[in-house]
Amino acid sequence: MIPGGGQPNMQQLLQQAQKMQQDLARAQEELAVMEVEGQAGGGLVTATVTGSGELRGLVIDPRAVDPDDTETLADLVVAAVQAANENAQQLQQQKLGPLAQGLGGGGIPGLPF
Numbered sequence: 001m002i003p004g005g006g007q008p009n010m011q012q013l014l015q016q017a018q019k020m021q022q023d024l025a026r027a028q029e030e031l032a033v034m035e036v037e038g039q040a041g042g043g044l045v046t047a048t049v050t051g052s053g054e055l056r057g058l059v060i061d062p063r064a065v066d067p068d069d070t071e072t073l074a075d076l077v078v079a080a081v082q083a084a085n086e087n088a089q090q091l092q093q094q095k096l097g098p099l100a101q102g103l104g105g106g107g108i109p110g111l112p113f
Contacts, residue, residue, distance in 0.1 A: 027095045028052070036091055038083025040076045047080040051091045055081060 031051030039046050044064035048057035058080070064073055
């Protein structure tokens with residue numbers, strides 16, 4: 001409720017909403033260029049993803065390559081990518097969480113929180 005029982009200032013509300021949209025867009029742009037890593041197998045496989053979850057790089061230590069056991073290598077790759085994506089989700093929550101709370105705390109449709 002507005003102090004004094006008056007109506008909310010629509011212009012002010014629109015300005016606040018526009019600023020929040022700009023802040024959200026800026027945070028999403030930052031996430032798109034930030035990179036995080038995830039590792040598996042004690043560092044034998046390292047995946048790099050952007051803060052928005054796009055896979056950017058994959059480094060496989062030659063010791064992880066066994067031509068007779070490609071399944072283990074595949075498992076390590078999947079685990080490293082999953083770890084990197086978990087790190088990206090944490091980064092998203094750090095960057096976007098405060099903005100979501102500013103929108104009423106109900107989260108933003110399409111985002112994982």
